[in-house]
Amino acid sequence: MASTSVLLVSLSLILINIITLPLLSTAISSCNGACKTLNDCTGQLICINGKCNDDPDIGSNECGGGGGSSSPPPTTNNCQPSGTLVCQGKSYPKYTCSPPVTSSTKASLTLNDFSEGGDGGGASGCDERFHNNTERVVALSTGWFDKKNRCGKIIRITASNGKSVTARVVDECDSCNGCDAEHAGLPPCGNNIVDGSAAVWNALQLNQDLGVVDVTWSMA
Template sequence: MSLPSPGLAISSCNGACRTLDDCSGQLICINGKCNDDPDVGTHTCGGGGGGQGGASPPPSSNTCQPSGSLECGSKSYPKYECSPKVTSSTPAKLTNNDFSEGGDGGGPSECDGQYHANSERVVALSTGWYSGGSRCGKMVRITASNGESVTAKIVDECDSMNGCDQEHAGQPPCKNNIVDASNAVWNALGLNIDLGVVDVTWSMV
């Protein structure tokens, strides 16, 4: 029986991955490595005590662990105070947000107390990347897998600690690797907004 080529092999804990399908079982691809899915609450990679022989290596210090969870109705969501380290090409999930008044973003943007038109290139960053507002008004460069890139202004936080209330338009907490972008950003990148979530990289300009 022949083994699949390495490019098709299913990866276990901390194994290299590019898509969600690359990881075995309930593991998901986080920052290029297979890891436990915080939404499912598995601890396959956490080495929960019984680590004999083939235990996976401990996560690197760069790993951002959840700090508790938030109950939203019947679902539980992990809360994050931290985000992955910012580099010259930081992997992230691009999501879509309506920053205008009455849009799905809830209240006005945290940085300036203003609403923003869908024609503006603006983003909200996960709590760790938002860094207490220290990046407010600064520009980021976002690059899509199609090679297109665009600059956008940071105007808000994609709250990774709170959610499911009126202030957050009833939405659960953000994951810790989100760049939540306006329609103008998606359009400039040539991406289909209906996809909802797309892999990108970003950096500070």
């Protein structure tokens, strides 16, 4: 009986110690910043399973910088302006890049006249030719044009009305230069422009008077 009593007392003490231990689930806060070592977390936070959390041993409840959640999430589009160009007293950002191309790339569709004497200025950069307004052709922003690597490629453009059309890339919508005779006095293009001919707009059943509409595009 004595040995049984001692065993019961020992078990009781073990259970009491387990119950009084701080529970990890109740100590974890919303800090949850990414970390690799204990030193990556600030204040009284520690690294638990790759996250900065409250220290369960001291019951801390604070979030700081470093590995805390105050750090902004990374973005997939790091395209930033490469300077500005002043045109007729107004400043325009210049871009050498464009947003990443996906299976449904968001863009602004603008209207361009690729014919000789049209508002597009000189001949198309890909083939040094002018193109009739009945041709489904487009110019792409500098980043998407990719140093002529998309010359002659066919892209698919889809409007918000559900209409879709294919068109051939024949020129660059220059996002770096503008305001000169070569660019018909126009400022630099945005970095998300698909500049389409009248035939493209007609195929999409869009009102050309709008001048610019939101679309998506992808390689055909």
